[in-house]
Amino acid sequence: MPRYTDTHAHYFDRKFAALDGGAVGLLSSPDFLSKVAAVINVGTNLTNSQTAVDMAGKYPYMAAAVGIHPEDAQGLPDGTPLDPETELAALRKWVSDPDRRKRDKIVAIGEIGFDYHWQPMDKDLQRAFFEGQMQIAADTGLPVIIHDREAHGDSFEVVLKYPTVKGVFHAYGGSAEMARELTKRGWYIGFGGVTTFKNAERVRSVVASVDIHKLLLETDCPYMAPVPFRGKINHSGLIPYIAEVIAPLHGLTLEELAEVTNRNAEELFGLSAVLK
Numbered sequence: 208m209p210r211y212t213d214t215h216a217h218y219f220d221r222k223f224a225a226l227d228g229g230a231v232g233l234l235s236s237p238d239f240l241s242k243v244a245a246v247i248n249v250g251t252n253l254t255n256s257q258t259a260v261d262m263a264g265k266y267p268y269m270a271a272a273v274g275i276h277p278e279d280a281q282g283l284p285d286g287t288p289l290d291p292e293t294e295l296a297a298l299r300k301w302v303s304d305p306d307r308r309k310r311d312k313i314v315a316i317g318e319i320g321f322d323y324h325w326q327p328m329d330k331d332l333q334r335a336f337f338e339g340q341m342q343i344a345a346d347t348g349l350p351v352i353i354h355d356r357e358a359h360g361d362s363f364e365v366v367l368k369y370p371t372v373k374g375v376f377h378a379y380g381g382s383a384e385m386a387r388e389l390t391k392r393g394w395y396i397g398f399g400g401v402t403t404f405k406n407a408e409r410v411r412s413v414v415a416s417v418d419i420h421k422l423l424l425e426t427d428c429p430y431m432a433p434v435p436f437r438g439k440i441n442h443s444g445l446i447p448y449i450a451e452v453i454a455p456l457h458g459l460t461l462e463e464l465a466e467v468t469n470r471n472a473e474e475l476f477g478l479s480a481v482l483k
C-alpha cells in the first residue's frame with residue numbers, strides 16, 4: 208500500500224484529544240504509519256506554530272510550517288488582538304537563521320492569506336499580515352502555504368506582487384483558469400477531503416484539469432474528513448480515501464499518484480533536508 212505526504216495538517220488542535228490515545232497515540236500507531244510518508248504540521252499563529260515545531264521534533268516524518276492565518280490575524284480564538292508589526296518582526300527573526308530553521312524542521316511560512324467568509328472581517332489587517340509574511344518568504348526563500356477563502360481575486364493579486372515567492376494554494380476552491388495561471392508560475396494546488404464530497408463535482412473537475420506535477424494532497428485535519436468519515440475527526444491516515452477519488456481523475460494508480468505527489472511535495476518544500 209502506498210504512503211502519502213500530507214502537506215497540510217494541524218496536529219496541535221485540541222480536537223485530537225477526543226481520540227483514543229489522543230494525537231500521540233494516533234501519530235505513532237502502525238496503521239497510521241503504514242499510510243503516511245510525511246506530514247507538514249501547519250501553524251495558524253506564533254503560539255501554535257511553536258507547538259507545531261515542538262511536535263515535529265518528536266516524529267521523524269513530520270515537518271512544520273509557521274505563520275499567522277488570516278482569522279488569527281484578526282485576533283486569537285480567545286479574543287486577544289495581534290499587532291502586525293510585533294508579530295511579523297518575531298516571525299522574521301524566527302525564520303531568518305537557516306540553522307535554526309533546519310533545527311526546527313521549518314519548511315514553509317503558513318498558513319497565510321485571506322479569509323472573507325468569517326465576520327467581522329478586516330481586509331486591511333488581513334492584508335498587512337499576508338503581505339508582511341509574503342515579504343518574509345521573499346527574503347528567506349521559504350515557500351508559502353496559502354489559505355484563500357472567498358478571496359480568489361485578491362489572493363492572486365498578492366501572488367503577482369511577489370513573483371519570486373512560490374507555494375501552494377491549500378484546499379483549493381478557485382477556478383480551473385486561476386489554477387492554470389498559478390501552476391504556470393510554478394505554484395502548486397492542494398486538494399483534500401472536499402474532493403470526496405458528493406456535491407463537489409466542480410472541485411473534481413478542477414482537480415482533473417490541474418497539471419499533475421503541481422498537485423499536492425492534504426487533509427487540513429482535524430477538519431474536512433473525507434467521505435465516509437465526514438464530520439468525524441480527520442487525520443493523515445485517511446488520505447487514501449482522497450487519493451482513491453483523485454487517482455482515476457488523472458488515469459493513475461494509487462501507487463503512481465502517491466509517487467508523483469510525494470515528489471511534488473519534495474520539490475516545493477525540500478522535506479528530505481529536514482526529515483530523517
Ligand SMILES: [Zn+2]
Binds near residue numbers: 215217249318427
Ligand atoms: Zn489549515
